[in-house]
Amino acid sequence: MITVTDLRKVYRQGERDVVALDGVTLSVPKGSVHGIIGHSGAGKSTLVRCLTLLDRPTSGSVAIAGQELANVSDRDLLAARRRIGMVFQHANLLDSRTTAQNVAFPLELVGTPRKRVAERVAELLQLVGLDRFADAYPAQLSGGQRQRVGIARALATDPDVLLCDEPTSALDPQTTDEILALIKDLRDRLQLTVLIITHEMHVVKRACDSVSLLEAGKIVEHGSLAEVVGRLGGRLSGALLPLPGEVPEDLPAGTVLELLYSGEHAVEPVISGIARRFDTDVNVLAGSVESLGGEQFAHLRIHLPAGADTAAITDHLKASGIAVAAKEA
Ligand SMILES: Nc1ncnc2c1ncn2[C@@H]1O[C@H](COP(=O)(O)OP(=O)(O)O)[C@@H](O)[C@H]1O
Numbered sequence: 001m002i003t004v005t006d007l008r009k010v011y012r013q014g015e016r017d018v019v020a021l022d023g024v025t026l027s028v029p030k031g032s033v034h035g036i037i038g039h040s041g042a043g044k045s046t047l048v049r050c051l052t053l054l055d056r057p058t059s060g061s062v063a064i065a066g067q068e069l070a071n072v073s074d075r076d077l078l079a080a081r082r083r084i085g086m087v088f089q090h091a092n093l094l095d096s097r098t099t100a101q102n103v104a105f106p107l108e109l110v111g112t113p114r115k116r117v118a119e120r121v122a123e124l125l126q127l128v129g130l131d132r133f134a135d136a137y138p139a140q141l142s143g144g145q146r147q148r149v150g151i152a153r154a155l156a157t158d159p160d161v162l163l164c165d166e167p168t169s170a171l172d173p174q175t176t177d178e179i180l181a182l183i184k185d186l187r188d189r190l191q192l193t194v195l196i197i198t199h200e201m202h203v204v205k206r207a208c209d210s211v212s213l214l215e216a217g218k219i220v221e222h223g224s225l226a227e228v229v230g231r232l233g234g235r236l237s238g239a240l241l242p243l244p245g246e247v248p249e250d251l252p253a254g255t256v257l258e259l260l261y262s263g264e265h266a267v268e269p270v271i272s273g274i275a276r277r278f279d280t281d282v283n284v285l286a287g288s289v290e291s292l293g294g295e296q297f298a299h300l301r302i303h304l305p306a307g308a309d310t311a312a313i314t315d316h317l318k319a320s321g322i323a324v325a326a327k328e329a
């Protein structure tokens with residue numbers, strides 16, 4: 001469990017203050033994967049540094065598995081950091097060390113007996129699917145394999161929390177999906193609490209149970225994946241389930257509606273239901289249907305001809321639990 005409360009970080013840049021984190025509050029339950037998405041400069045790296053106390057927050061608190069980090073002494077900080085595994089964009093491996101030696105490194109740092117190191121390394125390489133590459137050097141591995149080594153190394157000291165800063169930003173799409181699947185699999189097997197920092201919506205779609213949108217140091221939207229997708233007109237909804245194309249300019253007179261709904265309503269019955277019940281044509285202009293956060297979602301843009309009872313149709317849809325927003329055609 002990660003709990004961040006009203007976290008602020010202000011940097012002094014010459015004469016002026018830069019507010020990098022402006023009151024961030026966040027809670028990630030044990031065993032879940034939370035995504036922090038934001039553009040460059042939003043404060044993502046600052047948040048990572050404050051979570052590991054590489055940077056001291058200006059105010060606010062960070063607790064990992066119930067332990068408040070701000071209060072711990074420098075000596076206890078090392079022990080506290082061991083409970084957080086870090087995965088970086090570039091695996092940051094030591095080039096002169098083999099896969100096994102890279103994974104062994106954090107164990108050697110804490111003085112683990114050699115026999116135990118060897119056992120633990122073998123276990124970890126098995127876990128990330130690299131047991132056949134124990135003696136390979138980083139230069140002999142693919143980008144995805146290097147990131148697997150990075151993940152095994154992050155897990156060496158058996159942390160409660162895995163903190164991933166842009167873990168797939170340097171990887172191709174297929175390898176990205178493999179690494180995200182591995183992170184989710186490890187979460188399941190080890191009951192890890194995972195925080196993934198990313199600028200890619202695809203990562204949120206593929207890996208996250210919940211998400212926060214970070215903008216100028218503030219969380220401006222957050223929720224479970226299904227919650228944020230279900231908010232028609234919301235920024236995350238628009239980015240996670242976008243409609244292709246723009247509204248055509250040469251539409252006949254009428255009304256354009258956007259609909260968003262989940263689960264039990266299939267697309268066809270909703271459309272044919274309106275057509276039958278209100279005796280009108282319905283033209284589907286664009287649509288996206290996808291399974292997100294374990295729920296099926298449909299996002300549609302439809303056109304109703306002039307003369308259709310738009311108000312009654314809108315009321316009917318809303319009463320059926322479908323989110324509706326009108327756009328004048
Ligand atoms: N050490 C620092 N000194 C001064 N300003 C900083 C420092 N680190 C980050 N900042 C500023 O804080 C803001 C957030 O930066 P950062 O956390 O790196 O964003 P992100 O990782 O989302 O791109 C930026 O405006 C950046 O210029």
Ligand SMILES: [Mg+2]
Nearest residue numbers: 041044045046
């Ligand atoms: Mg950054």
